Amino acid sequence: KAGVTQTPRYLIKTRGQQVTLSCSPISGHRSVSWYQQTPGQGLQFLFEYFSETQRNKGNFPGRFSGRQFSNSRSEMNVSTLELGDSALYLCASSLVGQGAANSPLHFGNGTRLTVT
């Protein structure tokens, strides 16, 4: 079974631009979660989508948004990029979502975003 696939692996953008990251979950997984990972803040939860609906949201500004399609693939968008948005963005899928006990997250290799 193929794992979680994130594209692209690396991105370089300029301040003020916008970016879209893509995530394809493991086949059959209906939940997709997004995390931002930085050396200073560690792993921070962005949001979780389940069956095309946002089920949970972290404490990030409205510049960060996401969506999920009917095939469970998900995209994350960041508008008006700031230098502080430079990070590794990780996508994780799970069978029935984070709220379930026996539904661990399976992570992709991430997209490394650099904002200059």
Place this chain on the structure above:
Amino acid sequence: AQSVTQLGSHVSVSEGALVLLRCNYSSSVPPYLFWYVQYPNQGLQLLLKYTTGATLVKGINGFEAEFKKSETSFHLTKPSAHMSDAAEYFCAGKAAGNKLTFGGGTRVLVKP
């Protein structure tokens, strides 16, 4: 709300020595706990999980963790470190119905 604390952001061990990574959680309800490992330029990989039942949980790559409710701990151990164990390790936990919360991570250095 569930919170997870990892003691020690860096740990250095000699090859063949015991690896011990500490994790404490706080929760008012029985937690679900996980350990993940992250190798450079990769995502997180699940090492093991505790949901219910046996308090000693065995995972992949020779790792195991023990759930101790009285100490609110879920420490990760491996009897004999290997060079390939050099990575960053994350403890994570959640209460039922809540999202997963990660600890700050512990970077393991293995000395030959």
